[in-house]
């Protein structure tokens with residue numbers, strides 16, 4: 001079953017949006033497979049965003065990610081990578097549709113509440129980076145919303 005990596009960024013945690021984010025993914029029918037609250041080191045944030053290292057906003061982005069605790073999650077379900085991105089909304093919150101997380105809760109691309117993997121390949125890499133093997137304990141895969149499992 002497809003999995004994606006979702007991270008609630010420091011602004012989302014500080015603003016008390018953890019429950020709201022989890023609720024939206026749960027109500028849609030996705031299954032929470034991994035969850036942890038942690039503050040990451042600079043080198044770790046740079047590794048997560050390595051593809052963006054040449055961008056002018058890179059160092060500000062890393063400052064932001066290390067500025068406080070984040071909530072790292074693995075979500076599982078049919079089409080969860082693409083649909084997760086739809087639930088989150090466009091990267092720039094001003095371009096995000098109302099009804100999406102960023103569309104409802106953010107106004108600044110540099111404080112956009114949440115990250116979600118942009119492809120199945122990225123999801124595999126990000127899950128491996130954030131969740132070392134054996135750290136995801138709940139291996140049950142009951143999907144009550146899905147007819148064929």
Ligand code: CMP
Pocket residue numbers: 052057061091109110111112114115116
């Ligand atoms: P995210 O979905 O985590 O993927 C890369 C992140 O880079 C993005 O969300 C934003 O937080 C950040 N980002 C992208 N473009 C800009 C920008 N122009 N200025 C500041 N931050 C940006």
